[in-house]
Amino acid sequence: MCGVVSIPHGWGHAGGTQRVADAHAGVNSNVLADERDVDAVSGNAVLNGITVSVTALSVTDAESQPAAAAAGTPIGA
Numbered sequence: 001m002c003g004v005v006s007i008p009h010g011w012g013h014a015g016g017t018q019r020v021a022d023a024h025a026g027v028n029s030n031v032l033a034d035e036r037d038v039d040a041v042s043g044n045a046v047l048n049g050i051t052v053s054v055t056a057l058s059v060t061d062a063e064s065q066p067a068a069a070a071a072g073t074p075i076g077a
Contacts, residue, residue, distance in 0.1 A: 007032070007050070 007029045016022050029050065037046040 007027055032050050032052070033046060035045065037051070038044060039046060
């Protein structure tokens, strides 16, 4: 599907009871999701197929983005 990326859901969380999941936490795709994005049929939050816009960054921009992404700031905001 054009305009989306596939990101594995981060099932593991520190302090959980599942040894393998705890060791392989995965990514937090929630930082990319817009809370206003809802499934039209069910009204639930979008969990898969998060719409994205991919844009090339300059080296200077790329160096400054990891901190913003870690803080939950959408890239380009």
